[in-house]
Amino acid sequence: MSAILEVKTAVEGFRLWPGALDAQAQTDLVDAVFARLEAGPFYRPQTPGGRPFSVQMSNFGPLGWVSDPVGYRYQPTHPETGRAWPDIPPVLLDLWDATVGEPRRPDACLVNLYREGAKMGLHQDKDEADLGAPVLSVSLGDAAMFRIGAAQGGRTTTLRLDSGDVCALTGPARLARHGIDRVLEGSSRLIPGGGRLNLTLRVAGISPR
Ligand SMILES: O=C(O)CCC(=O)C(=O)O
Numbered sequence: 001m002s003a004i005l006e007v008k009t010a011v012e013g014f015r016l017w018p019g020a021l022d023a024q025a026q027t028d029l030v031d032a033v034f035a036r037l038e039a040g041p042f043y044r045p046q047t048p049g050g051r052p053f054s055v056q057m058s059n060f061g062p063l064g065w066v067s068d069p070v071g072y073r074y075q076p077t078h079p080e081t082g083r084a085w086p087d088i089p090p091v092l093l094d095l096w097d098a099t100v101g102e103p104r105r106p107d108a109c110l111v112n113l114y115r116e117g118a119k120m121g122l123h124q125d126k127d128e129a130d131l132g133a134p135v136l137s138v139s140l141g142d143a144a145m146f147r148i149g150a151a152q153g154g155r156t157t158t159l160r161l162d163s164g165d166v167c168a169l170t171g172p173a174r175l176a177r178h179g180i181d182r183v184l185e186g187s188s189r190l191i192p193g194g195g196r197l198n199l200t201l202r203v204a205g206i207s208p209r
Pocket residue numbers: 110112120125137139146178179180198200
């Protein structure tokens with residue numbers, strides 16, 4: 001993979017590589033995602049309170065993040081098909097190595113599909129066994145307004161994530177509150193059926209350093 005350029009952000013530990021994936025790499029990654037969907041189809045999880053998410057989800061890897069009235073957790077199987085999640089596309093593991101410099105390899109990749117009107121409220125990623133490892137996020141398709149603020153509360157910062165951008169929650173930003181306020185519908189034609197795909201790589205299980 002060629003060198004990818006990181007830019008400085010206003011939030012300590014929030015790392016951003018704009019345009020890390022070029023147009024061909026984005027197309028190839030979308031193909032890799034959709035090729036895996038037969039084995040791990042999108043579904044619409046429920047919050048622990050019983051409300052459906054507006055985002056559709058699937059996962060790749062040995063573990064997948066799920067939410068239902070029992071709560072949030074990682075599990076090795078798809079909640080609707082009962083099948084193991086498909087493997088993580090190898091190009092995402094290369095991207096992990098090229099960006100976050102973290103020796104532990106991700107064992108979970110949450111796949112979020114934002115169709116018309118979908119968004120994601122401010123939250124923290126804290127269901128992983130070891131909160132020391134970063135979370136790496138890849139944006140594909142329509143641009144989105146991403147909001148981030150410190151774990152302990154206070155003001156938030158909003159920035160636009162475009163297709164091919166890669167960002168990470170590391171160090172002091174690992175538990176940052178973050179979410180998607182709005183997707184700029186029709187700003188890209190990359191995703192079959194329209195919308196935005198987001199892939200987040202996590203070290204979810206107990207993996208020794
Ligand atoms: O879609 C995004 O960029 C954010 C996704 C996210 O916050 C998450 O999956 O926890």
